[in-house]
Amino acid sequence: MIRPSFLLQLSDTFLAVVCLMLAHYLRYGRLSSETLIFEGGIFKLASYVVVVITISYLFNLYEFQQFNELWRVAAKIVFALTVSLLALSALFYILPGLGFWRGVLLISLLLFGFCQILVRWLIRKFSRVSFFANRVLIVGAGSLAKKISEIVPSDHNMHSYTRFVACTDKVPVVDPDLIVGHINDIDQIILDYRPQKMVIALTERRGNLPLKEIMHSKLRGVEVYDAAAYYEHVSGCLMIEEMHPSSFIFNQRFRMTPFMRSYKRLFDVALSGTGLLITAPFFPFIALAIIIDSKGPIFYKQLRVGENEYEFFVYKFRSMSDGAEKKSGAVWAQKNDPRVTRVGQFMRKTRIDEIPQLYNVLKGDMSFIGPRPERMTFVERLKESIPFYSTRHFVKPGVTGWAQVRYPYGASDEDALEKLRYDLYYIKNYSIALDFKIILDTIRVVTSGFGGR
Structure with missing residues (x-):
């Protein structure tokens, strides 16, 4: 079944195109080959639509539950359009060939914002009809x-x-x-x-x-x-209590074909390589902040369980005091954990501490998207108490994933069960579209600080 939010995204895509063409007509009084149809104009159109729809998604403008408070929706639309204007202006500055005249861009965004508010008002009004x-x-x-x-x-x-x-x-x-x-x-x-x-x-x-x-x-x-x-x-997760082994054996969607694995590997190398190139200039400043804040190494490595339950060393920026687990041993990280340093609190909220995991992705120990890698101590215990827990290890663990963006940080066996529901949903419904959605949700989670500890 097609979800209503997807239909609304399609509606916004159509409106974005119409508003852009209407803006050109209002600005110049004509629609010619100089607009959006010919001579490479389709790429201009695509860049415009992708930016405005993506930013609308990041501002939760496709969550129907929020439409009852229309003034909040209108405020979000104004902020989203402002960010879209800045993002498109930056894009057109870097790639002038994709740009429009500024008057056209501003008019189109104003028209699009008006249409977004109107559509959501109509949804609110008619959603109460029988x-x-x-x-x-x-x-x-x-x-x-x-x-x-x-x-x-x-x-x-x-x-x-x-x-x-x-x-x-x-x-x-x-x-x-x-x-x-x-x-x-x-x-x-x-x-x-x-x-x-x-x-x-x-x-x-x-x-x-x-x-x-x-x-x-x-x-x-x-x-x-x-x-x-x-x-x-x-x-968006599985009811594990109602699942049987036959649910995995006879369901055609629980599988990873060679094509899917090849795609994921290419996707991982491209994203991790790009991510490391972009963030590498900031490493000295992060390292300096860690050194000033507390004694100990800059990086922290720890054994985690990967694909097929093979262990590997995962790398992070150190966010806890040095030797934090010498007395306590392996324990879940708690909210307001006293072992976390001041700089570590900020890094955990913004997920900066996990940037070095991109090296693990580049090596092939991890994937960019997948279940969170856990420690063998926890895995052995959870396998005994949670059915199908080992199933999550049939794919590589990820820097981000469906469970990470849909559920807060896990700090107990009960949380591990809830996150497993999402991990198995991802394995069952794996697709390029789902990966793209997780990336967008990850951006939203990082900017909101959701679930960080």
């Missing part, structure tokens, strides 16, 4: 059904609802007032409540599931989900 309501019927009334109900996206549409259908005579775990009937009457319940989505959330389905009636519902247009599939679709 046609856009989110109506979810959960088949089941136990703990699994309750867990699914907790992740159903909330909105302010009075026609939206989440209701349950009982399947057994057991005492329900969910609110009894939200149970609208028994599974035997599912056909009539569908006709009365007209749900858009039906989620099958039964721990034991054998003998409790009327397949014929559910098939009829699907043929009427109701989207039918397995609980695990719905959980993955909504939350």
